[in-house]
Amino acid sequence: MDKQELKRLEKILFAMLGRQPDAFGIVLDKGGWVSIKELHQALMKESGVSHITQRGLTQFFSLYRPEQFEWQENYVRVKLELQSPDLTIYKEATPPELLYVSIRPKAHAHVIARGLQTSKNKKWIVLSTEKEMALRIGRRRDKDPVIAEVMALKSNKAGVVFRRAGKVLYLVEGLDPQWMNIPPLPPVREKDKHREPKSSKAKPGSKKIPKGIAAPSLEQIGAFVLRDTPSHIVSSDLDKTKKNKKSRDRDPEWKKARRRRKRGAKNKEPT
Structure with missing residues (x-):
């Protein structure tokens, strides 16, 4: 970033952390601290600086070291003497009739059942x-x-404590579902009803065997077949058979002829 960009970023960060954090949807911790991650998430929605990465924001504080800020590990704040008075003092207040809150879709069902x-x-x-x-x-x-x-005003009259955080934000420690008008859960799509469980899905590239056709044997598909006899004994027997056959092939012709005569004599013996 050039000097002009650095000054622009410093100016908007000072407004976010030292003047009107609520205008940017930020709630500061005691002493005015906020995490770099949360600050970056808010910064991404601001025009002119939305391109800055979280790493770039960290480097801005660690390398550029703007004088108006204090930076510790993953947290930053405007120096106490430069903060607006009572910036992080959230006093109890009577809320308006209606307020709004955001819910993550993953927590939608949980909030309907148990609240926030x-x-x-x-x-x-x-x-x-x-x-x-x-x-x-x-x-x-x-x-x-x-x-x-x-339904902020009704819940407040029933005992829910609200605290004011700037002009547009309010804070509570918890909220039962009876005090919220929560949109219903989205309907389950028809195709999702008939979707097979993940465990029953075939792996990519695998082929299903049509009904009525027997599955091929392990030998046919080139798989190894486990034997009851240990492999070293099987291989030893095979080696002996091959060795005996080779030795017979190397015998002289007269020995082969004698072997044939013996086999013929055995075949002529009466049973």
């Missing part, structure tokens, strides 16, 4: 006053997120 919960890697459930912002946040994890309406 936080985890070790996810401290807050992030909701937005704008459907478009909820969609924007959801697309960082899945290209087609499910958007659910949250």
Whole structure:
């Protein structure tokens, strides 16, 4: 990146981390920290800087070292003295009547049954006053997120605690399905109903044997056949047979004639 690009990137990152993180769908940790990965996911949706890779963003902080930022391993923040006041203080607040939240399609059925919960890697459930912002946040994890309406005001009156994170974001620690209008699960397609289990599918390149036709023997297809007799004994017997045949072939003619006479005499013996 040239100097102009570096300055442009520094300016937008300062706005994202030091002024209005909620405008970019970002929730900062205590002290204003955010992971490089999450920051890059948000940056990819911004025009003019969407081409920057996560590795390039890491190098921006580690090599360029902009003075307004602090960088530690995989986390970054704007210096405390430069952050807007109360940037990471999320106070309890009364929410509007409706809020919106994004759901990963893989978790769709789970959310319908059990609602939304936080985890070790996810401290807050992030909701937005704008459907478009909820969609924007959801697309960082899945290209087609499910958007659910949250009956925020009703749930708040019932005891659910909401916290304000900027102008457009609200945070909760959990949300039961009764407080959400969740779109139904998509219908199972007809072809999916009749789809064979993976274990029963034939491997690529394999051919099915038509009914009524016997499968070829192992010898016919060139496979090895296991014997009850150990291979070293079988090979030893074969070697002895070959050796005896070769020795007979090398015998002189008079010895071969005598052998033939003996065989003839045995055949003439009365039974």
